[in-house]
Amino acid sequence: MNNTTQPIVRMQQLNKHFGSLHVLKHIDMQITPGEVVVVIGASGSGKSTLIRCINGLEEFQSGFLEVDSNELRPYGKSSEALQTIRTEVGMVFQQFNLFPHLSVIDNITLAPMKVRGWSRTDAVEAAKRLLERVGIADQADKYPSHLSGGQQQRVALARALAMEPRLMLFDEPTSALDPEMIGEVLDAMRELAKEGMTMVIVTHEMGFAREVADRVVFIHQGEITEEGPPEKLFDTPQHERTQSFLARVLKH
Amino acid sequence: MEVNFQFDWLAAFESIPHLLPGIPWTLLISFGGLAIGFFIGIFFGLLRISPLRWLRWPAIFYVEVFRGTPILVQVLFIFYGLPQILGGPINALVAGIAAIAVNSGAYISEIVRGSVQSIERGQGEASLSLGLSRTQAFRYVIWPQAFRRMIPPLGNQAIISIKDTSLFSVIGVGELVRQGQIYIATTFTALEVYFMVALMYLAITWTLSIVLRQLELRGLAGQ
Ligand SMILES: Nc1ncnc2c1ncn2[C@@H]1O[C@H](COP(=O)(O)OP(=O)(O)O)[C@@H](O)[C@H]1O
Numbered sequence: 001m002n003n004t005t006q007p008i009v010r011m012q013q014l015n016k017h018f019g020s021l022h023v024l025k026h027i028d029m030q031i032t033p034g035e036v037v038v039v040i041g042a043s044g045s046g047k048s049t050l051i052r053c054i055n056g057l058e059e060f061q062s063g064f065l066e067v068d069s070n071e072l073r074p075y076g077k078s079s080e081a082l083q084t085i086r087t088e089v090g091m092v093f094q095q096f097n098l099f100p101h102l103s104v105i106d107n108i109t110l111a112p113m114k115v116r117g118w119s120r121t122d123a124v125e126a127a128k129r130l131l132e133r134v135g136i137a138d139q140a141d142k143y144p145s146h147l148s149g150g151q152q153q154r155v156a157l158a159r160a161l162a163m164e165p166r167l168m169l170f171d172e173p174t175s176a177l178d179p180e181m182i183g184e185v186l187d188a189m190r191e192l193a194k195e196g197m198t199m200v201i202v203t204h205e206m207g208f209a210r211e212v213a214d215r216v217v218f219i220h221q222g223e224i225t226e227e228g229p230p231e232k233l234f235d236t237p238q239h240e241r242t243q244s245f246l247a248r249v250l251k252h
Numbered sequence: 253m254e255v256n257f258q259f260d261w262l263a264a265f266e267s268i269p270h271l272l273p274g275i276p277w278t279l280l281i282s283f284g285g286l287a288i289g290f291f292i293g294i295f296f297g298l299l300r301i302s303p304l305r306w307l308r309w310p311a312i313f314y315v316e317v318f319r320g321t322p323i324l325v326q327v328l329f330i331f332y333g334l335p336q337i338l339g340g341p342i343n344a345l346v347a348g349i350a351a352i353a354v355n356s357g358a359y360i361s362e363i364v365r366g367s368v369q370s371i372e373r374g375q376g377e378a379s380l381s382l383g384l385s386r387t388q389a390f391r392y393v394i395w396p397q398a399f400r401r402m403i404p405p406l407g408n409q410a411i412i413s414i415k416d417t418s419l420f421s422v423i424g425v426g427e428l429v430r431q432g433q434i435y436i437a438t439t440f441t442a443l444e445v446y447f448m449v450a451l452m453y454l455a456i457t458w459t460l461s462i463v464l465r466q467l468e469l470r471g472l473a474g475q
């Protein structure tokens with residue numbers, strides 16, 4: 001085990017451009033093991049891009065980024081560190097991105113077998129435990145298209161957890177779900193947070209954010225405008241932009 | 253003008269045993285050519301989507317050349333032209349298979365490219381986020397899905413290539429049309445014989461269509 005006081009993510013003066021668009025501006029961010037960080041902000045503010053930099057799905061142009069002591073360099077010039085980071089960082093996507101040609105169990109066992117080199121027996125056993133944990137043990141042999149959205153997202157969560165990640169990234173995990181299915185996914189995430197998983201969550205579920213977050217980060221046009229514990233950020237936001245954003249989203 | 257003809261059913265029926273020997277040749281040329289064309293197609297189709305420009309370029313060139321010239325010219329070039337370079341004759345069967353291979357290969361590489369590119373971005377991203385390498389992501393996630401989507405257009409290409417082999421009567425390979433021509437030369441029953449030749453092509457292509465439909469119904473092809 002690493003020294004737990006050492007940050008698992010260290011981001012300093014990170015800048016990211018899409019062509020001429022400056023999407024992330026001088027981002028400084030540290031995440032401590034066990035911490036649950038919720039990222040909020042308007043659509044297009046750079047939330048997805050920010051967390052996708054952490055597992056190298058987006059490359060950045062300047063700044064420093066270290067994940068679990070592996071340094072990711074600008075322009076994606078660090079493929080070995082990248083590979084290590086991706087085996088240690090799990091991600092859940094808005095659109096689930098399950099593999100439609102594989103059964104639920106095969107979705108979950110693929111990476112442990114191919115990346116970690118586990119035997120099929122071990123991988124299946126672990127997968128079944130995870131499915132039980134997210135409450136869908138009976139769906140193991142089905143194909144993703146035969147599951148509800150909420151079930152699919154829980155499979156996606158189990159699939160990411162199967163790699164035994166040290167950090168989990170969530171990019172609007174409930175935004176594509178019908179309202180009645182949001183609860184079951186949030187419950188699974190809540191459990192995970194309780195168990196001490198380090199999580200970075202992009203979400204518009206403010207109630208959930210207030211409940212599980214250790215820290216909320218508000219991002220506006222690619223800049224971290226304000227951050228703090230949920231009570232502080234939600235109840236007494238300091239910046240006008242945070243206030244107007246919260247006024248807009250909390251109305252609904 | 254008075255139309256005065258009689259369709260001689262007996263002549264049509266009698267031509268069958270003389271045409272049947274053409275079927276194995278037609279099948280051999282088309283499926284032999286398609287099998288090679290499939291590998292050519294995978295090769296150039298994947299080059300075509302490579303991130304490296306100098307790999308893409310030969311693939312684009314290949315497709316443009318063989319899609320942009322008639323297959324009849326291609327087979328004539330191979331059968332009559334190449335021997336001048338090689339210094340020896342080329343077997344007509346080999347020339348026919350080669351023509352189908354290079355021609356279908358060009359179309360199949362476009363099929364391969366299109367199918368691979370049609371797989372949602374999120375599939376590759378999910379794979380990478382799980383720690384799979386790019387190669388593993390391609391092999392276990394992208395390719396199996398792309399392959400299913402390839403089956404319907406590949407079937408379509410197979411039907412086109414089967415019909416294309418009819419042109420190879422010009423190089424004297426004994427496929428269906430050639431057998432018909434030889435038979436007609438002695439019986440002068442062009443109407444009946446070409447009618448039967450057409451039926452035989454239909455029998456082949458229809459069978460193929462049915463097989464493909466079954467694959468799609470069983471969910472092994474398409475989405
Ligand atoms: N692949 C891309 N190419 C070009 N621009 C992009 C791309 N992805 C995102 N952007 C732009 O970057 C900005 C931030 O996007 P994103 O991180 O997705 O925001 P959020 O997740 O907060 O809605 C937006 O203006 C978006 O249009």
Ligand SMILES: [Mg+2]
Pocket residue numbers: 047048049171172
């Ligand atoms: Mg987003």
